[in-house]
């Protein structure tokens with residue numbers, strides 16, 4: 060069996076003919092396997108959904124209980140059969156519940172890794188290396204310039220700024236699923252025990268993480284009474300990046316705009332967004348980790364998708380590995 | 396190095412002046428000597444590592460990385476130093492012992508051109524990305540962090556709770572790493588006593604007269620004098636040491652042995668250096684250029700282009716500091732003082748008497764001599780205050796349509812000029828006073844002699860910091876760069892240009908090799924012309 064007979068792109072998403080399912084479809088399909096709960100991977104309206112329990116829970120929080128007609132929870136490492144092929148879910152280390160999906164048929168194994176990272180993250184399961192014949196890798200940060208520093212150092216930078224500017228509100232922009240909880244958890248692990256204020260859009264997902272045993276400490280809603288600017292002086296407020304463009308954000312005391320993202324590696328990106336304190340904290344692999352994973356996974360062929368394919372394809376060429384960009388539509392390049 | 400790197404990163408992204416000050420003050424408080432003094436020198440552009448050139452950086456990269464991957468990276472980041480800081484392959488990434496700024500600076504300063512690659516490699520191998528960025532920005536001399544020398548001095552003043560002018564006053568007697576300055580500011584030592592003789596005194600500068608500024612002013616409060624088109628100098632003579640400085644404090648005595656021979660007094664005077672004879676003819680600026688930037692001056696050149704100083708102020712007479720006196724008092728001293736000097740080398744700038752602004756405006760537009768570029772307007776009661784205070788002194792230029800702009804990009808010309816960089820994009824300063832940035836305001840080619848064209852071409856090649864196709868980005872910051880006097884026939888509002896203005900028929904009037912980039916015009920000057 061050739062790789063493209065087992066998995067290939069269709070307008071709806073990555074399709075598996077022998078199993079008759081799609082992985083992370085961008086349009087509603089009869090059977091969807093979902094790697095993780097980010098909105099560009101997990102969409103509502105599919106008939107049947109297979110995903111980890113945590114991903115299913117997250118989809119229910121985001122889209123309501125009716126996000127699909129039926130759903131099935133995949134257990135880590137336990138094969139499930141679809142026709143002639145079997146699929147297995149393995150942790151991807153990206154956000155809580157995120158999975159790589161190994162698809163096997165006729166002796167050929169392809170791993171669709173979804174979004175993944177190799178770094179330690181106290182808010183989710185650690186990435187598991189799954190040997191395979193073809194490895195599908197994301198390339199969000201697939202350029203040699205992206206080399207994420209230790210996130211502990213980034214959190215320390217934030218805490219230094221909080222003590223240096225105790226009269227200002229530190230507003231940390233972080234995506235609602237995964238990044239926000241990770242930043243909060245890393246702050247707690249660094250010994251920050253004051254209440255952390257969160258934008259309303261984060262409440263439900265933070266509550267959910269707490270029920271899953273991720274202790275985020277004391278969280279309070281970042282709602283301002285009129286004329287109470289000084290209330291948040293010296294505090295850390297976490298919100299979604301988009302909320303910081305709202306009027307809501309302009310009511311805080313002389314805010315320091317911080318943003319937790321792998322894109323913050325490049326200064327011009329920080330400048331364009333008006334970020335004063337960039338925090339290079341990413342949900343994705345950096346360049347070195349992408350390369351290491353390609354080296355370690357032992358696949359003879361690499362499909363590169365979801366980002367800057369050309370540099371990783373070039374890397375594979377230099378390593379004399381077969382590689383090709385896999386053109387999937389509908390995934391956001393900018394988000395993480 | 397870590398703290399310095401973080402300071403740079405934060406200064407770049409912090410828009411507020413007060414927050415920038417706080418970042419610097421906190422750094423000065425926490426960092427040891429001599430690191431903080433070297434950091435200070437770096438911030439104000441006073442650290443120079445001539446052994447490292449961009450070509451060396453490219454060569455180091457090509458040994459280390461696939462050129463295709465480097466190309467993708469550079470395209471994405473757009474800045475050479477930053478790209479290299481990010482992609483530099485290194486195992487420990489900042490683990491292990493931290494480099495100290497002092498060691499980094501010492502090694503880079505001492506290195507020869509042939510060893511520069513080895514030393515730089517070793518430094519980059521032992522630092523993390525943001526430190527690599529700081530090192531590479533230091534060696535390429537392109538910090539661009541929006542800190543002016545004045546702002547850095549204000550931070551020192553805040554740090555030591557001293558008036559900033561007291562620091563200005565000391566400044567030219569001090570040298571990196573400024574340990575004596577920091578000790579005084581921290582209260583652990585007395586105020587440094589400058590060792591050098593005949594020190595430069597920080598100069599008082601004027602602001603441009605806006606079109607309606609004078610309507611709020613009372614003519615009888617002000618003196619007016621012609622603004623001669625030479626270069627501003629300060630002649631200092633103390634205890635047998637004689638110096639002539641440019642207005643930025645560069646010692647230019649060596650180019651003017653003829654004039655220095657006539658400096659027989661004890662005092663400090665401020666005036667315009669011109670070619671000619673005070674009693675007879677005053678020659679053009681291009682004649683004066685024959686005398687500038689020369690290491691040795693032949694007797695022939697001295698005879699052909701004699702120089703003199705048209706004096707307009709006196710800062711010190713003998714032991715007596717006159718700067719606290721009013722302008723009218725200082726001018727009385729000046730008159731008596733200059734009357735004792737060689738009349739072939741010194742004369743006093745004459746007042747222009749006027750009763751109304753309209754009358755002065757008329758005279759300004761029709762000056763009696765072609766080398767006059769307008770009038771200076773000074774309050775009779777103004778004391779001599781270093782810096783550019785708003786209000787006491789104005790310059791009111793003859794032609795409203797010239798500005799001093801800084802060369803930002805150069806492009807190869809066409810036809811017979813295709814081998815030279817002869818098309819220029821220039822900019823003026825914008826943004827907050829203390830964190831200015833250049834914004835392009837126009838593009839023109841240069842219509843002067845081939846010799847001058849060659850000089851600019853060389854400047855462009857020596858100061859290239861980036862290339863995009865046929866265009867080179869030229870080093871242009873508060874301390875380095877080339878100033879053009881740009882003349883134009885009018886100004887339109889423009890939404891297409893970032894600056895908001897578009898010049899009609901801009902041309903490069905004159906090269907101002909002598910003019911510090913920091914003193915090029917600001918965008919507000921152009922905006923006020925728009926409103927006219």
Ligand SMILES: [Zn+2]
Nearest residue numbers: 097153174395
């Ligand atoms: Zn994701």
Ligand SMILES: [Zn+2]
Nearest residue numbers: 097099174390
């Ligand atoms: Zn994704």
